[in-house]
Each structure stands twice: as structure tokens, then as C-alpha cells.
Amino acid sequence: MRRITDILNLKEGEDDRARTLENVKKNIEFKGANLWILACAIIVASVGLNVNSTAVIIGAMLISPLMGPILGAGFALGIYDFKLLKKSLKNLLNATAVSLTVSTLYFYLSPFKDVQSELLARTSPNIYDILIAFFGGIVGVIAITRAEKGNPIPGVAIATALMPPLCTAGYGIATSQWTFFLGAFYLYCINCVFIGIATFLIIKYLNYPAVKQVDEKQQKRVKFIIAFLITAMLLPSGYLAFSLYREQQFKKNVELFIENEFSSKGYTVVYKKTDFNPKKKKIELAFLSKRFDSLEIKALKDKINDNQYLKGAYLFIRQDTTDRFNALKGDILSQIKGSENEMNLKDVKIMQLEKQLAANKFDSKQLLKESRALFPSIISLSITKSTLTTQKDSLIPLTAVIYDSPRSLSIPDQEKLRNWLNQRLMVKDVELFKKQ
CATH class of the missing domain: 3.30.300.30 (ANL, C-terminal domain)
Known part of the structure; x- marks a missing residue:
């Protein structure tokens, strides 16, 4: 048991606590060089999102100084330094406002406003983003309390992405796409809150001394605020994660349905469109040559309703309603069993159709x-x-x-x-x- 405690001991290799606290205080400031670095990092990240370049976005995350005030806020909560907490939150608010302003201005002036995959990736946060932020925050605060800083900080900056969501939120404002703004800003808030909470927990675990005596009432208030923030972030992100799971299962089962009912039977699907909406799911298909009658379509709909992930989905098969020339010919030939006059008349119709094709x-x-x-x-x-x-x-x-x-x-x-x-x-x- 003692050996396990030694293995998990975080106090070994810890830096001088006064020096650590001084470094934290120094990194929460946003003025001079830090402000210039932040503005440039925002522009670099915005360009990366605009041209869909993952490498450029990673570079922007590495040079971003946004982690400073977030770690400072978590640190301040852990040692009950409310003056430091106020200063950290004020600087974080200023940094957020500057970042949103710069990114909004960039995307407003940029001639390229197409939605790229890197932008879309920051608009639907879920429970996994919370896990990344929390455990990334733990690594970050452990790293800053070590005498040997090592290499974790760059990795934390990349994993707990703060710049791309802010830039995506700026894109949403610049293009008036408010769902983009809300989704991206929510992801940014998740990262800030859970990095801060991870910092608070590690500082409490390391028994950093409080800067002043704190009464029980104040401690309860801090714990209530933290519990409220965790709940406020967990509930929506948990719902979004469940929705993402359902959507993936829906798309997977649509592919299986098409393979089993059409492709394996030799029917060529030339058009496919799926729409996952919990209230109204839709599967729209069109085929190269196969035409389905009402009984076949009803049987297909029954099979859809037998699948738990596709149940309730509306199946629409696009089929042109005009007779094709070959269908018309077949119909005419099949009816040439009447009088000689009728036969001659339908022969004329066939000749007319062939001449029409030949005459372009x-x-x-x-x-x-x-x-x-x-x-x-x-x-x-x-x-x-x-x-x-x-x-x-x-x-x-x-x-x-x-x-x-x-x-x-x-x-x-x-x-x-x-x-x-x-x-x-x-x-x-x-x-x-x-x-x-």
C-alpha cells in the first residue's frame, strides 16, 4: 500500500510553491507582449480554419497564451485568493473579448466564407470534450507545479483547444450564423470551466495553503458554484453526445439497409440523401432502372420500422412518372393484337418516336x-x-x-x-x- 502511495505521489519533484504562484500570477496578465501574441494567434487560427489547414490551427494553439488566466482562476479558487480570482476572470474576459473582436473582423473582411470541416468540428460539443478539457487541465496544472516543466504544456495547449472555438464563434458573428456562434462559444466555456475545475482539484490535493482564513460559509459557496458550473456544462453536452450517437447509428443502419435491400439484389442507387432529425427522420433514394410498386414500397417501410434505429423514418423513393421511350414501345407492341388498322396506327407511332430520336x-x-x-x-x-x-x-x-x-x-x-x-x-x- 505504501509503495502505491509513493508511485502516485504528486509532491515529489514539486517546484517551490511561492515561485509557482508567482509564475501563475505573471501569466494571467494580458497587456503588452501577451496581448500582441494573443491577437496574432487568433489571426493565425482564423486563417487555418478559413483554409481548412489542421497544421496552421495547431500552430496557433501552441502560441496562444489563453491558458494563463484559466489556470490562474483555478489556482485562486484552490487557495481561496479571491483577489487573484477576480483579476484572473477579468483578464480572461478581456482576452475573450479581444479574441472575438479580432476573429469576427478577420472573417468579415475575408472573401472566403465557405463552411469548412475544421469549422464544423467546433460547433457541436459533447461529453467527450468535457473529458478532454478536464484531464488536459489536470496535466497542465501538474506540469506548472513541477520543478522540471518537461513537455506536457504544448500537448495540453493542443488537446484543450481554446483558440479554434473562439475563432469559430467569431465566424458565426461575422456571417450571422448564430448556431455556429452558440455551439463554438459553448465549447470554449466547457474548456475554460473544466480546465479551471481540474486546476482547483489538484491544488486542493497538493494542500496549497489558503492565503487567508476562510470561513465555512465561503467554502460552501465556492463548492456550490463549482457544482453548478459542472452541472450546467454536463447536462447539455451529455445530451449532445447521446444525439451524436443516435445520428451515427442511424447513418450506419441506413447503409446496411441499402446494402441488404438494394445493392445485394443488383439495384443501382444513383441518389441518396438522409436527414437525421429526432422528430422527422428521412431516407430519400433514387435508382438507375428499378421501379418499385406500392406493395414493394410498403414492404420496405415495414422493414424500416422493424429496425430500432430507423423506426419512424420516412422513406421516399424518387421515380419519374413519365413513360420512357422503351416502355412506351413495349406497351405499344404488347397491344398490337387488335385490328389491322390499329396495328398500322401503332407502327406509325413507333416510327414517329424513332424518327424523333433520330432527328434529335x-x-x-x-x-x-x-x-x-x-x-x-x-x-x-x-x-x-x-x-x-x-x-x-x-x-x-x-x-x-x-x-x-x-x-x-x-x-x-x-x-x-x-x-x-x-x-x-x-x-x-x-x-x-x-x-x-
Whole structure:
């Protein structure tokens, strides 16, 4: 038992307590060099978020001096130095205000305001962020109380990210996206509170002496404030963590459902969209050639409701309602069992359809509607029969499809669109071109 106590002993290698306290007090100040470093770190972090560069964001976290007043506040609570606590909180508030101002100004002036993955990663805090902040804070306060500081401080700065959430909050203000601001600022508050609480607990464990005699009433007040802050941060983040788990399970089971019910049966899915909303979950699909009747759709919906993670999800299968040329031909041929006059009439209709295709008279308006059902970003469509002439004077027939879209379709989407058009137009030579 004594050996275990020796192994877990934090007092071994501890620095002089007066010196430690002096260093803590020195690092809570935000003026002169510290203020310049903070402003520059905020700009570096904002640029990293703007261009989606993880390396730049990590660099900004390493040079950020924001940990100082947070550790100072936890330290002050641990030794009941309310003057130091007030000073720490005041400096933290000033640093937060400066950081928000600088990041908001940067994103307001920046011509690039697209939402990047690094920005999105800071808008949905959960219980895991609390664990990172708490245990990172423990490492941080242990490190500053050691005579040999070692290497933990840079790692703590990266793990308990303070700069990126503040910059994301500034992005939310600059672009008036208040959900971004609230989510990112909540993450920042989580980090501040739990780093401070971790500092308080370690300082109490190390038995740092109180700066003055504190009565029991004051001690109870401090404990109540800490308990309130823990509860205020735990409840929303716990709910968000549970919501994240449910969303991941929903997406995973949607993939399994598509694989078991469609892909394994040879049906090609050309469009998939899922929407996870606890009140109204939605699965939207479209297929290359398979068409489902009402009984098949009902059976699929029943299977969805039998899955605990998909239960209640609305299944919508996009199917164009117009008869394709090949379907129309099949229908006409199947009905040529009547009189000779009817047969001649339907032969004429088939010839007319074939001539329409040969004459390049595609129903572009209807095709645009159908293609937008599968690819909503397409805003215009032009289809023409053409011939490609090569250097050897050989002629290669092709069906040229020119589409207009705010952004280029991805390579997989282009392949899906090409396959669909070949099937829809009953050709095998569709070539796609984006309108310049």
C-alpha cells in the first residue's frame, strides 16, 4: 500500500510553491507582449480554419497564451485568493473579448466564407470534450507545479483547444450564423470551466495553503458554484453526445439497409440523401432502372420500422412518372393484337418516336425535370446528337449533353448522370460537358 502511495505521489519533484504562484500570477496578465501574441494567434487560427489547414490551427494553439488566466482562476479558487480570482476572470474576459473582436473582423473582411470541416468540428460539443478539457487541465496544472516543466504544456495547449472555438464563434458573428456562434462559444466555456475545475482539484490535493482564513460559509459557496458550473456544462453536452450517437447509428443502419435491400439484389442507387432529425427522420433514394410498386414500397417501410434505429423514418423513393421511350414501345407492341388498322396506327407511332430520336428532338424540358430530381444542382440541360471527327477522318457518333450547375458535379455523380442518361435515352454514347 505504501509503495502505491509513493508511485502516485504528486509532491515529489514539486517546484517551490511561492515561485509557482508567482509564475501563475505573471501569466494571467494580458497587456503588452501577451496581448500582441494573443491577437496574432487568433489571426493565425482564423486563417487555418478559413483554409481548412489542421497544421496552421495547431500552430496557433501552441502560441496562444489563453491558458494563463484559466489556470490562474483555478489556482485562486484552490487557495481561496479571491483577489487573484477576480483579476484572473477579468483578464480572461478581456482576452475573450479581444479574441472575438479580432476573429469576427478577420472573417468579415475575408472573401472566403465557405463552411469548412475544421469549422464544423467546433460547433457541436459533447461529453467527450468535457473529458478532454478536464484531464488536459489536470496535466497542465501538474506540469506548472513541477520543478522540471518537461513537455506536457504544448500537448495540453493542443488537446484543450481554446483558440479554434473562439475563432469559430467569431465566424458565426461575422456571417450571422448564430448556431455556429452558440455551439463554438459553448465549447470554449466547457474548456475554460473544466480546465479551471481540474486546476482547483489538484491544488486542493497538493494542500496549497489558503492565503487567508476562510470561513465555512465561503467554502460552501465556492463548492456550490463549482457544482453548478459542472452541472450546467454536463447536462447539455451529455445530451449532445447521446444525439451524436443516435445520428451515427442511424447513418450506419441506413447503409446496411441499402446494402441488404438494394445493392445485394443488383439495384443501382444513383441518389441518396438522409436527414437525421429526432422528430422527422428521412431516407430519400433514387435508382438507375428499378421501379418499385406500392406493395414493394410498403414492404420496405415495414422493414424500416422493424429496425430500432430507423423506426419512424420516412422513406421516399424518387421515380419519374413519365413513360420512357422503351416502355412506351413495349406497351405499344404488347397491344398490337387488335385490328389491322390499329396495328398500322401503332407502327406509325413507333416510327414517329424513332424518327424523333433520330432527328434529335429530345424533350429537354422533361429531361431537365427528371435530372433535377436526381441532381438538384443542375439548372439547365441541352441534349444533341453529334459526330466526332478524328485525325484519321473516322466518324464517331455521340450524344452530347451540356449541363449548367453552380458547381461541377463530382466524378461519381458524373458517372451516375451518364449511366442514367444512357438508360433514359436508350443510347450508349452519352458524353457530358459542363457549360462554361
